[in-house]
Amino acid sequence: MSIEDNKAIVRRWHEEVWKGNPSIYEEVLAHNCIFHGIGGPQEMKTNANQLSESFPDVTGTIEEMIAEGDKVVTRWTIHGTHNGVFVTDFVAQGRIPPTGKQVTYTGITINRLADGKIVEDRFEGDILGLLQQVGALPTPGQAS
Numbered sequence: 001m002s003i004e005d006n007k008a009i010v011r012r013w014h015e016e017v018w019k020g021n022p023s024i025y026e027e028v029l030a031h032n033c034i035f036h037g038i039g040g041p042q043e044m045k046t047n048a049n050q051l052s053e054s055f056p057d058v059t060g061t062i063e064e065m066i067a068e069g070d071k072v073v074t075r076w077t078i079h080g081t082h083n084g085v086f087v088t089d090f091v092a093q094g095r096i097p098p099t100g101k102q103v104t105y106t107g108i109t110i111n112r113l114a115d116g117k118i119v120e121d122r123f124e125g126d127i128l129g130l131l132q133q134v135g136a137l138p139t140p141g142q143a144s
Contacts, residue, residue, distance in 0.1 A: 013118060054098075055084070088131070
């Protein structure tokens with residue numbers, strides 16, 4: 001596959017996963033795809049569903065993509081309103097009740113592809129910023 005083909009596959013993945021398209025997992029992910037820090041495709045689907053339940057109006061934007069060889073790097077932004085319980089392992093209580101706050105979550109993903117499928121996913125997201133936006137953690141300068 002060409003670099004442009006790989007970018008098109010990754011673009012489709014990013015666009016469709018946040019629309020809640022369940023068939024995207026089978027269409028673009030290898031059955032043994034690894035999501036570092038998460039697990040496999042089923043764990044990713046669970047995480048995406050939980051995020052969509054926490055932020056029902058979630059939308060994603062691809063800010064830029066860079067590709068070389070079998071890898072595609074995507075810088076993305078997700079927007080949504082915290083209208084559902086946010087389930088997370090990053091705070092002691094594990095569940096953050098809805099706040100109605102608008103949030104912006106940013107990150108970068110590196111996908112590796114083989115035979116037209118995503119086989120590996122590494123991402124870094126600003127979870128600290130997201131937790132601060134929903135009031136689960138104080139922001140710098142804010143009284144705790």
